[in-house]
Amino acid sequence: MTTHSQQQRREAMPGSSLQDSLVALSGVTKTFGAVRALAGVDLSVGPGECIGLVGHNGAGKSTLMQILAGTLRPTDGRYDLGGETVALSDVSVSKAQGVGIRCVFQELSLCPNLTATENVRVRHAALSGFGWRKRAAKLLTEALDDIFPGHGISPGATVGDLSLGRRQMVEIAINFIATESSHPRLVILDEPTSSLDQSVASQLLAYARRFVEAGGSIILISHILGDIFSTAGRIVVMRDGAVVADRPASEFDRASLVAAMGHVAEDDEDEALAHAAKARIGEPVVIARPPKQANGAAVSLHRGEIVGLAGLAGHGQTALLRLVQHAAYHRSRLAEVRGRIAFVAGDRQSDGVFPLWSIGENVTIRSLPALSRLGFVSSAREAAMEAEWKDTLKIRTPDMDDNILTLSGGNQQKALFARALGSDAEIIAMDDPMRGVDVGTKREVYERIRKEAGEGRSFLWYTTEFDELLHCDHVYVFREGRIVAELDRGELTEEKVLQSSFDEAAA
Ligand SMILES: Nc1ncnc2c1ncn2[C@@H]1O[C@H](COP(=O)(O)OP(=O)(O)OP(=O)(O)O)[C@@H](O)[C@H]1O
Numbered sequence: 350m351t352t353h354s355q356q357q358r359r360e361a362m363p364g365s366s367l368q369d370s371l372v373a374l375s376g377v378t379k380t381f382g383a384v385r386a387l388a389g390v391d392l393s394v395g396p397g398e399c400i401g402l403v404g405h406n407g408a409g410k411s412t413l414m415q416i417l418a419g420t421l422r423p424t425d426g427r428y429d430l431g432g433e434t435v436a437l438s439d440v441s442v443s444k445a446q447g448v449g450i451r452c453v454f455q456e457l458s459l460c461p462n463l464t465a466t467e468n469v470r471v472r473h474a475a476l477s478g479f480g481w482r483k484r485a486a487k488l489l490t491e492a493l494d495d496i497f498p499g500h501g502i503s504p505g506a507t508v509g510d511l512s513l514g515r516r517q518m519v520e521i522a523i524n525f526i527a528t529e530s531s532h533p534r535l536v537i538l539d540e541p542t543s544s545l546d547q548s549v550a551s552q553l554l555a556y557a558r559r560f561v562e563a564g565g566s567i568i569l570i571s572h573i574l575g576d577i578f579s580t581a582g583r584i585v586v587m588r589d590g591a592v593v594a595d596r597p598a599s600e601f602d603r604a605s606l607v608a609a610m611g612h613v614a615e616d617d618e619d620e621a622l623a624h625a626a627k628a629r630i631g632e633p634v635v636i637a638r639p640p641k642q643a644n645g646a647a648v649s650l651h652r653g654e655i656v657g658l659a660g661l662a663g664h665g666q667t668a669l670l671r672l673v674q675h676a677a678y679h680r681s682r683l684a685e686v687r688g689r690i691a692f693v694a695g696d697r698q699s700d701g702v703f704p705l706w707s708i709g710e711n712v713t714i715r716s717l718p719a720l721s722r723l724g725f726v727s728s729a730r731e732a733a734m735e736a737e738w739k740d741t742l743k744i745r746t747p748d749m750d751d752n753i754l755t756l757s758g759g760n761q762q763k764a765l766f767a768r769a770l771g772s773d774a775e776i777i778a779m780d781d782p783m784r785g786v787d788v789g790t791k792r793e794v795y796e797r798i799r800k801e802a803g804e805g806r807s808f809l810w811y812t813t814e815f816d817e818l819l820h821c822d823h824v825y826v827f828r829e830g831r832i833v834a835e836l837d838r839g840e841l842t843e844e845k846v847l848q849s850s851f852d853e854a855a856a
Contacts, residue, residue: 370395370429371448371535371566372417377426379412381755383747386412388590389426394535394568399561401581401598402570405610405787406759407745408587410570411454414537417568418452419445449534451524453541457516461509465489465519468508472523475530492522496556497549512663513695517544521553525560535566540758542576543784544695546662546813554580572759572787573814574603586610607788629654629823634776634807637673637684639665641830648825648832650776650809655802657821658811660850662781665830666811667695670778673809677776688807691715691774693765695781695811701765702753709735709749711764715772738767741797743790759785766794770801779810783817795820815843826850 373393379386387409394400394417402410415421416428419442428435431448459468469485470476476485486504493500497518508516521541525533538557542550557567557580571577577584577598584601586594586609594609601609635650648669650656658666674692676684694701703711713720713731720730735749742763746756753761762785769777783791798808799820810821818824824841826834826849834849 369432371431372445372450373427373429374413374416374423375427375429377413377416377423377428379409379416379421380424384755386590387416387423390587390590390592392417392585392592392595393429394566396534396566397561397564398583399557399567399569399581401577401584402568402587403572403574403577403584403606403610404587405745405789406763406785407757408610409590410587411539411757413587414452414539414568414570416440417445417535418442418450418537420452446531449532450537451533451535452537452539453521453524454539457513457520459508459516459520459523462507464505464507465502465511466504468519469504469523469526473526473528473531475528488526488528489519489522492526493518496522496525497552513544514546514549514662517541518549525556533565535568536560537568537570539570540572540785541569542571542573544662547815548661550576572785572791574606574788577606578603610788632687634687635673635684635809637669637676639669639827639831640672640683641665642832646832646835648809650807652775652807653802653805654823655798655808655810655821657818657824658809658827659815659818659824659846660827660833662813664827664850666827667780668830669827670780670809670811673778686776688775689773690776690778691769691772693769693777693779693782695779695784700780702761704752704754706753707750708744708746708753708756708764711753712738712749712767712771715768715774719773734771738764738771742767742793759787759790762786763790770797775805776807776809779808779812781811781813783812783814815846818846 370393375391377387377390390413392413404410412421416423419440422440423437428437428440430444435444460471463471466482466486466489469489470481489504493502500518502511502515502518508519511519524536527533541553545553554576557569561567569577569580581598584596584598584606585592586606588611629651631651633649633651636647638647648656648658658669660666670692672681672684673686674690675681677686677690703714709731713734716734717726720726720734738744739746739749744756744763744767745760753764756764762782766782783794786794802808810817812818818841822838824836825832826836826846828850834845836845
């Protein structure tokens with residue numbers, strides 16, 4: 350832990366207190382043009398440590414990790430690897446990898462047109478020569494078996510054909526592979542559970558604990574505070590580019606951690622839990638039957654309702670949302686949609702963000718007809734909409750004209766929310782949209798969804814987080830592409846959802 354007194358000692362005896370650490374940063378700053386992403390950060394990581402790194406969207410967590418992993422150079426400060434100071438101009442991925450630092454980034458970095466085995470080869474150059482394919486496949490399968498028992502992933506599968514969750518599992522496994530020339534000593538996991546369903550996420554966190562017990566180090570970034578508390582021995586809190594707390598996890602509870610991040614402590618949780626399911630009145634605005642459903646069951650959504658789609662990831666929920674979206678514009682024998690619909694993508698990289706456009710353009714694109722007069726888009730109205738949503742969802746940027754990719758991951762997701770919520774759509778379909786969104790913003794979005802549902806908007810919401818289902822009026826649990834249970838708000842429990850998700854007989 351980098352306490353104040355350690356800091357003073359470090360200043361008195363340069364380098365001495367850093368010698369035991371695998372990697373240590375002091376006074377590190379990073380600027381991107383006018384944006385100061387890091388404002389003098391100290392962080393050291395020793396062997397056998399699991400550090401939970403938390404903070405609001407745009408606090409600087411990913412930037413800090415990119416510096417640790419050598420993919421970004423600090424603007425200023427000091428960078429020590431294995432007790433040796435590295436000149437800032439020499440900070441590089443190969444130097445960091447040389448001491449065993451690996452990073453699983455938030456935006457997946459596998460090559461989609463290669464197989465999982467070939468991606469292992471890309472990451473581990475040592476796997477070359479005769480028989481590399483066999484060796485790489487074996488190492489990958491062993492790592493997957495160790496971390497995600499029962500994963501069902503074939504090493505010969507093309508990555509682009511795998512679900513987002515499975516791609517994430519391959520990416521994680523690749524980073525834990527040890528070869529003759531390289532062993533993982535510090536693995537950075539930047540929101541690793543955001544695309545995994547709960548049972549797979551638990552496997553990963555259990556593996557992380559075993560890795561740390563065996564002397565390895567982990568930095569875990571997550572907005573799911575339960576993940577942090579169950580896994581980290583030490584918690585580092587970042588706010589506006591600075592570390593504002595760095596203490597043993599046992600010294601925090603949920604409320605003090607949320608407060609340290611700068612969010613208002615939550616006291617309104619019960620409000621969500623207490624609300625009763627809305628009575629279903631009139632005709633549904635959406636009715637959709639999964640293609641594999643044999644018994645006639647269908648998802649129905651009424652005006653002003655929040656309907657949740659639950660179950661393990663990849664069991665047909667996203668496919669149903671796509672079916673509904675398609676049916677809004679084309680005739681379909683499986684789905685009927687009465688009303689304008691907007692979609693909030695979960696896989697923002699491939700489905701949501703227009704990467705060459707500005708933040709503002711990404712927000713307003715769905716609303717251009719409403720912002721136009723006599724066929725011309727009014728730039729004043731466009732700017733007003735951008736300003737309103739920047740403020741409402743606290744999108745952290747100095748300028749909405751900046752490219753969308755300059756935003757942190759969570760802030761990109763907020764822009765997608767703004768696009769849908771700010772549009773004139775009567776129905777909002779959401780594909781596990783809260784991935785990577787910080788605790789404070791999530792609460793504001795939940796509140797907004799409930800308020801808008803109260804005013805008549807309808808929400809069809811696929812989520813992998815059980816707590817989010819508590820905001821729904823009705824929940825449909827999916828398994829193997831079919832609806833296997835329908836639960837009213839009053840009868841919803843985590844146990845029932847899990848039971849239906851796994852129960853063979855239920856199908
Ligand atoms: N390439 C870039 N160009 C301009 N600004 C950037 C760039 N990368 C990051 N930033 C800015 O740096 C700040 C920190 O971003 P960072 O991604 O580190 O945040 P984070 O804490 O990881 O957020 P999240 O929880 O949303 O992932 C943000 O204001 C972001 O907009």
